Amino acid sequence: MNKVGIVGIGTTQFKARWIDKTYYELAYDAAKLALEDAGIGKKDVGGVVYGIYNEFFERQFMPDVYIHNYIGMGGKPSVRVATGGATGGAAVFVAWSWIAAGLYDTVMVLGVEKATDNYNYTVGHPTPETLKAILFSGDMTFENPMGLTAAASYALPLIAHINKYGTPTERQMAMVSVKNHKNAMNNPIAQSPKLLTVDDVLNSKMITYPFKFYDNCLYSEGASAIILASEDKAKALTDNPAWISGVGLSLDKAFAGERDDMTIFTSSQYAGRDAYAMAGIKHPRTELDFAELHDAFTGAEILSYEAFNLCGPGGGGALIEDGVVEMTGDLPVSPSGGLIGCGHAVGATGVMQTGEAALQVQGRADKRQVKNARVGLVQSIGGPATAWTAAMIIERIDTVKAKPAAQKKARRPGTRRT
């Protein structure tokens, strides 16, 4: 397999509504930013992988074909990925495979979402209609009619976990909300930068038990693009590329009632296992310098610590309580603010997170820079009850890593080690 680098990153503002842009105008803005960042033109792009989640959001089936035209890529290879909330991450996975296979030298990943053109006229607000659009993703015969919501889909495994381990507590979940809103204050594209207290979160109104208002991410509109390149191309374009050294993708049983254990994010466990193996990571808790996790809801971030083996089963709550995942801790999680702080422009989210991880290892993350960030994990979750996960290890390989635990073996990205 060929090595795959990240050589260009461009993300628009994530915000509640881009009333002055259509989805293809937004996509264009991110594409332009990423091309400029890479120092290349559209003629240099070998193909484009689109991440766009929901037809009812965009008010358009096959929205990718019109974006491809709009950004001047007509005639080039292209495919759209739609894997629910994991759309952005899975789009990165597909683009990675095109370069790893040697098909193209340069591939653009372009994620975009217009989530709030939906509108509920009774309430005078988009959200209930946006939720309705999402719920067409629940099995239409057996699950959609039950009144499930995206939050409920995460709450079901979470309540099972709380029943088994007693954690995470509502206070631990609130601490994740405080952290991610606060991290977002260092991120100029973030939708919800806020200084909150744990009590602010605990006292906010109940949305879906046990998630209160501030435990939820908000719907965002935005676009994010990254340019992936083969090793030769990446080295020619920049002396400071980020490398995708491991990838993993898993789709667990979507009828969650068939699962053996409801308390584990199994898809994250499998995607993480594969990404770690490819990147040669044996002890993620010490080898990772940071992570950008899919905190669609606070409890999901905590269960993700466990799924990615950053702690044992039931130990996730302690990681936030002990400050490990804070910017001041030794494994900061979601320096960007994550979905809760930065926003969740679904198809764009996983692309944005991958770009954020690349900025971290390149030392370009400005105020949200994690010191000596060399290896980071990206997680993108989607589907009913977290059925999908795409995971990526993003790292910088110019020098020997600073952490002794990681020095046991020299690693080359793109080399599977078993």
Add this chain to the structure above:
Amino acid sequence: MIQNKEQWLEEASRKIKVPKELIARAFHEELEGNPAIDAPLEVPDIMDITYKYTYGGISRFFRELRDNQQLYGTKCTTCGTVWLPPRINCNECYAPTTWVKLGDTARIVTYTIVYYATSVFYGKTPYVCAFVKVDGADTLIMQNVFLKDVRQAKVGMKLKIQFKENRNGDMGDFWFVPAQEAL
């Protein structure tokens, strides 16, 4: 500027099936204001498809619900797993299944309480969504549990099935209540 406001509202209302007053409220600025020629212009729309879809091989499940108030699962002819929701084949064995009658009792394996719902469930909150294990089935099915106070929901809570009076042959034909409340 919209030339004939009343006619525009009537056409919009017919198109998106929303009362005129609500459309007028949402488009107040466009109707009554004086937006610049290049200000973002929003328009009302709806995406609407009608169906006559088939339940295929599990049609009997819904007929048993509708006509006989009876919950059925399916049993794999090879591994014996009893599936609910039912399926006519097993995804482990790739073997066919046969229909089996299930009990009318169940318990909550996990649940959540929805306080903020989609447009479809507007006005019906709060309600409980749960994965329940029906006696006789090996897998869990998602269903609503109706409680006098939603906060009584608990993992392990014993339930009894209840059927709707006028059944349509869909998942809304039944739900669960706490076992001690059902008589």
